[in-house]
Amino acid sequence: MFDLSSLGIGLGSLAMLVLLIGLLLTGMQLAFVTGLVALIFTLGWFGVDALPLVTSRMYSFVNGYVFLAVPMFVLMAALLDRSGIAVDLFDAMKKAARKIRGGVAVQTLVVAVILASMSGVIGGETVLLGILALPQMLRLGYNRKLAIGTTCAGGALGTMMPPSIVLIIYGMTASVSIGDLFKAAFLPAAILALFYVAYVLIRCWMDPSLAPLPSDEMQKEDDAKQTNYFKALFFPGLTVAIVLGSIYTGVASVTEASALGVVGIMLSALIRGELNVQMLKDSAKSTMQTCGMIMWIGIGASALVGVYNLMGGIDFVESVILSLSNGHVMGTVLIMMVILLILGMFLDWVGVALLTMPIFVPIIVGLGLDPIWFGVVFCLNMQVSFLSPPFGPAAFYLKSVAPKDISLGEIFSALLPFIALQIIVLALVIAFPQLSLWWK
């Protein structure tokens, strides 16, 4: 058997990247590509005895308590979809939104920010918006790409706006205060959301056909429908209050708060007379579906990271960065950004955090930069990673609930302008660290 380790870490890294991209392009399932590459390198580099490395990482990955929040939020969204709550909520907001060009898109972003301050993960939120907002915009005849992009980018805000699982893991890895990270991330998150809103409004102002106002007929139809505002706003309000309240008043951890959210939705559906066994069964089924898909992608990426670390990837990347930047501060930061953006195209954020932060944070601290600021910068990078192809979790989450005729390719191309906005905000926070450190 050919001994891959004779390649050395430099060529080995290159071979790994080429194999990864090659297999991805054949259309093989992403989860199996990363997992298979991990196994091939484990076998070829370390031999048969090392193969349990991959299953050991698989075990550790699925065993993480924090990930339980993902199925909870997915379940919450699935139940919401099957009850009439979501439709009522958006119907009730329609009157306010229909006066503005792009009103529903702006509304989607407002809802996204509210959801983001309740949840610390992106999955459930993207799914929720994909069910709530996307069909609404498509029904009104919004430009598909604008509608898709708004939904996806808005959903990804879940980990930018505190609370955030990305910041928590960063804080654990870099050994800095998670409370400080939350404070530092707030303003950049708000700026990012405002950029999205401004982008939507400007594009709709330049080209009104992107976001048609509802026709008189539709308006009349709506007016005739007689929305029961109490019914429409009370139950979502109650659910939001339960989730927000439980996180901010300190009744529960993020995972438990998400469980409370599910209970809240169930109660609302029960009171509305919509709760039934079939609804529960269907929601659970779709949760199984979505989680199986997402978690196996995580398993594959996590396995790959473990093998690469064992191959000596940590030292290799560190030496490459330092030799490329020649110790220049801004140069080093920029190289790190490029690496994060590229890794973010192929791996999940947990993998990227575990792979890079042990190398980057000591270098950052050594250069005299603030690790809290760097945490926010990392978090912004992961915002890009959620949207960037070919591995863009937010796109996958949306795809799992979007109408069948929306392809993954269409989603990714819709996300390009939003990635540009994210990179602009990223550049702003790098150029003006005060944006994250003003409170210090």
Next chain:
Amino acid sequence: MQSTDHLGGTPDHSPDDEQGRNLLDRLILRIGNLLSLLFIFTVAISFYEIVMRYIFNAPTMWVHESASFIGGSLFVVGGAYALANNKHVRVVLIYDQVSERTRHYLNIFHHLAGLAFTGMLVYGAWEITYSSWVTPFGDIRLETSGSAWDPAFPSLLKAVILVVVCIMFIQFLLHLINEVSRLKALTHRGRHHV
């Protein structure tokens, strides 16, 4: 030819895929649907924990670990579930552009790669399961979590992984056989038409 569901596999077979293409797949989907109800059970026990902690000031010691174990097991099972109805995500940049015949060849390659993938996983899962079920002295003792409650969840979760990757290996094998026969049928049809 229209390609619709990019998340699923080959567009021309998608109705089969939804239901599972063979007996094993259909069985996995049925069992998976049943097991998915455990997500709701997890919600229920997490809610119970919050109530006990805040209203009765008596936090449980079992909810947290149970929820993690159930969730973790379901994530693993979800892999076989999504394989059964062909819902694992792919990058379809090229995949969607090629001819039906080429796509059959690509699928055969994917199934072979899947066999290699799960085959190696079976070996790895066997190793970690064995060492969590059998002590170095040769006694059977299930590895526990080490907490005050000390359930055997670590060893059980490792066993779940072993069982699921074995099932996935068989799934890939059956899919491979199925794909080869479809390719043969296509070649046969092609010969008659030309």
Next chain:
Amino acid sequence: ADFTFKIQSSDPSGDKNYQVQQEWADRVEALSGGRLDIELLPVGSVVKHTETLDAIKMGILDGHVTATGYFSGKDPAFGLIGNTVGAWSDTSQLLQYINYGGGYQVMTDLYAPYGVKFVGGSTTGVESFVSKVPLNGVEDLKGLKLRAPEGLVQQVFAAAGASPVNLPGSEVFTGLSKGVIDAADYTVFSTNQKAGMNDVATHPVQPGFHSLPLIDISVSQKKWDKLPADLQEILTVSVRDFAQDITTQLRIADQLAVKEAQANPEITIHDWSAQERKKFRAIAQSQWEIYAQKSPNAEKVYNSISTYLKENGLL
């Protein structure tokens, strides 16, 4: 280098602990004239912290620097020796037991069946106890919702009337700030202070009364056997020095951090009286015997430690 050892730490690379471990790794390379190269890997970079023992056994890793208590689920003996709550008042007592009081042989025997060679033991220091509410004695622990890691610690707190909650390390900070828990067994004062734990839980007990973990450096027996005698000796001696180095460095860091916290009007440091500490130790010791019955190895650990304590007048 003639020999390369890939050793995974149970600490993240940003931690003080990890930096001191890295200095140890560099020192080994220097002492061996470059013949022995230790590649230190941060926690979780290859396998989860509870899986390193298996990983060494299977030949994935060559060694680990870790808290022995993490393997409580494999054998309760690791839980008992890994953090013998109530046995040691300071780091030197634990190190003396490990290096000169029979602990070395116990650890060697415990690890041998896994194909793992125990090179030497260390510790971090007496951990501070993180708390949101003022705690001035054992009585205040009643009904306290606290987070404790796996092993004997949880059981002791339960016996003291507290409600131990099982929370992963990553949820401790939010758990405290959101009030899911009132207190936590986390780590040494300086690290807690740096992580902002004392800002959300402003009543730390320092020095703590509850925890002095055993940190072990161990390597694959197969790889150990291949080393020439001089390198084996270098490794063993370097670990003995590492123990002095890390405990001293952490003590210095703790002293500085305590000063910083004292200057902060928000934070109140509580120091338990000798009498209260004694009470807690008595509760802890009552649990050893119960814990010892969990496995034959745990029984051996119990006998070894209690014999040592009696002979040295520490009981």
